Amino acid sequence: MRISHLTVAFSIGLMLLSPLHVLAETAGTSTASAAAGMPSNEGKVLSTLDAPGYTYMELANTEKRFWIAAPTTRVKVGDRVRFEQSLVMKGFNSKTLNRTFDQIIFVNSATIVN
Template sequence: MKISFMSLIILLGCLLFNSASVMALHHEPQNAQESDGKMSNNEGKVIDIIDTTGYTYMELENGGNRFWIAAPTTKVNKGDHIRFIENMVMTNFTSKTLNRTFSTLIFVTSTEVKK
């Protein structure tokens, strides 16, 4: 099977673009808040918690927006300020365990309670 020169260029461009995006995600500033006092997109205040086997579902609030994340089982309390590492975003995700559908659910690999 022959690969055209143009296909090879496009493939390399996609690989480089994705690598740059991944590096940008993993090299965010370590401070809990941006210089203007707002939380980063990967942070929020815990509004609600649902614990299940293997997962902790958390409703977070950030700048007036509410959203749900699912993390490996985590000890967290309402009102905690957490930072998370996003893994995958699912739309219209149905949890069979909870018998509930989330319009958007962010699966995360880890969370950290900010002090």
């Protein structure tokens, strides 16, 4: 019985740490995003905000909008960005921007893709 509990706990832990699992929850993506040709870790830049050390980007993926915060990145509205997810935060207050984000994904890197 002990192995069963450990197996279940391990499986749940993997699901919680999986970037695609969290991103699908966060951005509301589904298999439709893959069918539309845009992976769940990509989006089109709708707007940007710069702060010391970070670039905040509002992205659209399929029909969903979401915010990411990446190390300072040179992007412009209309760019398609691929990112490596790190941490999802709800109710994040940026004192630098004097703004609270309902939900934001902090990412390790963001790269412009064609």
